[in-house]
Amino acid sequence: MLKACVNGARGPQEHPALPMTAAELAYDVAAVAAVGVDAVHLHVKDKQGADTLDGTALAAVLTSVRAAAPGVPVGVTTGAWALPDADARVAAIRSWRKLAVLPDFASVNWHEDGADEVAAALLAIGVGVEAGLWHAEAVEAWLASPVRDRCLRVLLELPDGLDAPAVDAEAGRLLDLVRGVGSTVGGLVLLHGEGSSSWPALRVAGRLGLWTRIGLEDVLVLPDGSTAPDNAALVGAARELLADAHRSGRTGETSTA
Numbered sequence: 527m528l529k530a531c532v533n534g535a536r537g538p539q540e541h542p543a544l545p546m547t548a549a550e551l552a553y554d555v556a557a558v559a560a561v562g563v564d565a566v567h568l569h570v571k572d573k574q575g576a577d578t579l580d581g582t583a584l585a586a587v588l589t590s591v592r593a594a595a596p597g598v599p600v601g602v603t604t605g606a607w608a609l610p611d612a613d614a615r616v617a618a619i620r621s622w623r624k625l626a627v628l629p630d631f632a633s634v635n636w637h638e639d640g641a642d643e644v645a646a647a648l649l650a651i652g653v654g655v656e657a658g659l660w661h662a663e664a665v666e667a668w669l670a671s672p673v674r675d676r677c678l679r680v681l682l683e684l685p686d687g688l689d690a691p692a693v694d695a696e697a698g699r700l701l702d703l704v705r706g707v708g709s710t711v712g713g714l715v716l717l718h719g720e721g722s723s724s725w726p727a728l729r730v731a732g733r734l735g736l737w738t739r740i741g742l743e744d745v746l747v748l749p750d751g752s753t754a755p756d757n758a759a760l761v762g763a764a765r766e767l768l769a770d771a772h773r774s775g776r777t778g779e780t781s782t783a
Contacts, residue, residue, distance in 0.1 A: 527737035528764055529716065530558040531567045532757045534743025535607060537575050543756040544742050546571050548587045552594035557758040558741070562765055565599040566591070567633065567739065569608075577608035579618040581625050588627045601631040601656065604644050612640025619647040631656055631678050636671070637664040645673045654678035656716070660685070665703040679714035679737070680704055686721030693719060693726035701734075718744060725749045728764055732771035740764040 532554045533545050545554040545568075555566050570587050572578040584602065591600055609615045622628060631654035634645045645655045657677045659665045668674055682700045684693055697717055704715065716737035719727030724745035731738035740760045747753055749767065754760045 527564040527716070528562070528761070528768065529565045529567055529601075529737070529739035529741075530555070530563045530757055530761050531718075531739050531741035531743035532558065533569050533571075533741075535569060535577050535603075535605065536743065541742055541746055541754075545757075546575055548590040551587055552590035554757050555591045555598060555600070556594040557756070558761045559595040559598050561758050561761045563598070563761055565601060565630075566595075567601045567603070567741075567743070569603050569605075569743070577603065577605065579604065579608050579615060581618070581621050584622065584629070585625045585627050588629060592627070599630040601633060601654075602629045604632050604634050604648070606635065606638040606640075612638075612643060615640060616643050616647045619644065619651070619653075622653075623651045628653055630654060633658045633681060635660065635664070636668040637661065641667065642671050642673055645671070645677070649673065649676055656681050658683055659700065659704070662700065662703060665700060669704075679716055682715060682717045684717070684719040684723040684727050686719075686723060688719070688723040688726070690726040690729075693723045693730060697727065697730050720744050725767075728767060729771065732768045738764070738768075 536544055538544055538546055545551045551568055569577045570584050572583060588600060604615060609618060628651065632648050633656040634641050635658040637660055648655050655677045656679050657668050658681045659668055660683045684696055688696060714737060716739060717727055717731040718739045728738050728740060741757050748759065748763050
């Protein structure tokens, strides 16, 4: 699986092609779907360009995106930066129950306060949960979570600043931590990086047969270091790298984590 993460918490000043509005997100999702993605992760924005969990804004984005790219699973963030108070985040998610349209899944960061309650609120309204695990402490918190077994998949997220050898080492360390509970999440692990670790993490994911993602949320440059013109270009480059891994027989064993 290759997921496109099309905007993230970035602002429009960071890249001229970063999609912000419902119309821009719909256009971008259609573009990456044409190149070949299995799902999309996006951040809904308010009028000032900040991430929001507002239900009206969410419904507008989902309606536009699904009209432009029918059948593409769409996920959103529940990051604490959008609404720092955990109780307020839970209340916002519960209010989505009234919407005519819901995301297919949402990411929950297990290093943030209230992760268990946020995940439970999503599950209660029928939205799948991706467990965002940024480091070993987050893995430990997720392993102890009462909703762990109900998560759709695990997202192992590697930080900016890592080079390729460090990505290999950190990916192996986090995979070892979650290994052995794969049956509880269908064996689905998505490995991705941020900034310098993005392309090395994608290569590791391809070698190990893990799900992965790419997009302007995670990285602004192509594998050769040149600025990416848009999300579709990043997805196209990722598809080429993953195909090379498959052709060369370097996919390795599929993770059971």
